[in-house]
Amino acid sequence: MLTTAPRGTKDILPQEIENWRYVEAAMRRICAQFGYKEIRTPVFEHTELFKRGIGDTTDVVEKEMYTFTDRGERSITLRPENTASAVRAFCEHKMYAEPAPTKLYYIGPMFRYDRPQAGRYRQFHQFGIEALGVDSPAIDAEAILLAVTILKELGLKDLHLKINSVGCPNCRPQHRAKLQDYFRPHLEGMCSDCKSRFERNPLRLLDCKVPHDHEIAAGAPSLEECLCEECREHFEGVKKLLTAAGVDFEVDNTLVRGLDYYTKTAFEIQYVPLGAQSAVCGGGRYDGLVKEIGGQDVSGIGFAMGMERILLALESQNLLPEHKDGIDAFIVCPNQDNLEAAFKTAIALRQAGLKTEFDFLARSMKAQMKQAGRLNAKFAVIFGDDELARGAVTLKNMAESTQTEIPVDDIVTILQTEVQKYE
Ligand code: HAM
Numbered sequence: 001m002l003t004t005a006p007r008g009t010k011d012i013l014p015q016e017i018e019n020w021r022y023v024e025a026a027m028r029r030i031c032a033q034f035g036y037k038e039i040r041t042p043v044f045e046h047t048e049l050f051k052r053g054i055g056d057t058t059d060v061v062e063k064e065m066y067t068f069t070d071r072g073e074r075s076i077t078l079r080p081e082n083t084a085s086a087v088r089a090f091c092e093h094k095m096y097a098e099p100a101p102t103k104l105y106y107i108g109p110m111f112r113y114d115r116p117q118a119g120r121y122r123q124f125h126q127f128g129i130e131a132l133g134v135d136s137p138a139i140d141a142e143a144i145l146l147a148v149t150i151l152k153e154l155g156l157k158d159l160h161l162k163i164n165s166v167g168c169p170n171c172r173p174q175h176r177a178k179l180q181d182y183f184r185p186h187l188e189g190m191c192s193d194c195k196s197r198f199e200r201n202p203l204r205l206l207d208c209k210v211p212h213d214h215e216i217a218a219g220a221p222s223l224e225e226c227l228c229e230e231c232r233e234h235f236e237g238v239k240k241l242l243t244a245a246g247v248d249f250e251v252d253n254t255l256v257r258g259l260d261y262y263t264k265t266a267f268e269i270q271y272v273p274l275g276a277q278s279a280v281c282g283g284g285r286y287d288g289l290v291k292e293i294g295g296q297d298v299s300g301i302g303f304a305m306g307m308e309r310i311l312l313a314l315e316s317q318n319l320l321p322e323h324k325d326g327i328d329a330f331i332v333c334p335n336q337d338n339l340e341a342a343f344k345t346a347i348a349l350r351q352a353g354l355k356t357e358f359d360f361l362a363r364s365m366k367a368q369m370k371q372a373g374r375l376n377a378k379f380a381v382i383f384g385d386d387e388l389a390r391g392a393v394t395l396k397n398m399a400e401s402t403q404t405e406i407p408v409d410d411i412v413t414i415l416q417t418e419v420q421k422y423e
Pocket of ligand 1: 080081082083112114119120121122124125126128129130258259279280281283284285301302303304305306307308309
């Protein structure tokens with residue numbers, strides 16, 4: 001147990017890190033093109049922020065939060081997502097005083113006590129964006145375009161973008177009443193979650209995964225029929241701009257996202273070959289959230305992508321570039337009497353910017369040469385007794401298997417020149 005990570009978590013090993021960096025670099029680059037700036041918020045917040053922000057009746061808040069009381073008797077929760085925290089930071093640092101929009105992005109770990117399976121973890125990582133302070137559908141379309149641009153730039157095809165409008169506080173009560181009228185006669189046979197949500201949040205009944213309930217939900221009245229003029233116009237605006245940008249999408253009136261803060265636009269991008277956990281990106285507009293957590297009446301839109309799912313998708317399609325690991329020089333020093341000279345040379349080479357390693361285990365000459373090969377060294381610098389007696393070392397070009405003797409004093413300058421030939 002002590003040598004196993006907790007269920008639903010995993011180590012990201014050195015050989016995987018380059019893949020993460022590659023994906024993150026694409027995200028950062030494209031965010032810069034779209035004018036988004038990075039924010040890093042704490043991994044834990046006051047529990048109340050998520051209860052108020054995400055909603056008491058959501059699975060995330062009801063069942064999935066890592067909540068504990070700290071030594072100061074405060075209820076603290078490891079963030080299950082970053083939107084509420086970003087909005088909290090927006091209020092706390094009075095970002096609304098700057099000209100709108102405030103465009104933020106983040107990359108970091110999130111925590112949900114979910115049932116672990118491929119593509120679903122208890123600690124997972126999200127890349128996400130939030131744009132605050134703009135009501136225009138243009139910012140919705142831009143946010144969706146940003147998500148699509150990132151996924152396409154990484155090479156993913158077969159992406160399926162679904163969009164919907166989930167309405168606003170003006171039109172939702174009408175839909176809510178219609179939903180309750182529809183579900184009431186079926187409620188007896190539905191699951192306990194549906195029963196408890198029937199009064200509190202009947203929209204969530206559309207989203208139930210229990211097959212029997214799901215079938216009933218399929219016949220429920222659509223929100224589209226109830227949308228108010230403003231929501232309808234907004235949705236039309238988003239669709240028009242997406243079409244103008246050449247983005248393919250499907251309108252899915254059953255798309256209800258699992259977090260309560262959404263208003264108007266909701267969207268999801270699926271990478272279908274991933275199967276059960278195919279949602280690689282989800283987001284939408286949240287016009288009431290800033291006010292809900294105590295800020296001003298400022299609108300917002302954003303999305304988040306699951307980093308692990310994107311990496312799984314890229315891996316399955318062989319879309320991750322090959323990373324050539326290697327070092328510039330390995331110092332081979334079979335005689336421990338020469339260790340100090342070898343050590344100093346390693347320091348000098350590193351100070352000159354060269355990736356340098358040497359042997360720590362007093363291995364034999366042969367074993368040290370083997371280690372130089374394993375580390376993919378461009379050169380081996382051999383501290384042999386005979387050469388050292390002449391004030392020289394042997395420089396071996398590992399790829400070409402050629403070697404020359406060079407003066408000890410010139411090691412740094414010669415290696416700098418030689419290594420440059422390979423760049
Ligand atoms: P979400 O749909 O809960 O939205 O999560 C967004 C994405 O995070 C999912 O599409 C999925 O790729 C990934 N994800 C979620 N849970 C897990 C998990 N247990 N394991 C692995 N990946 C997971 C949000 O979190 C909203 N904050 C998005 C947003 C931003 N809406 C507006 N702004």
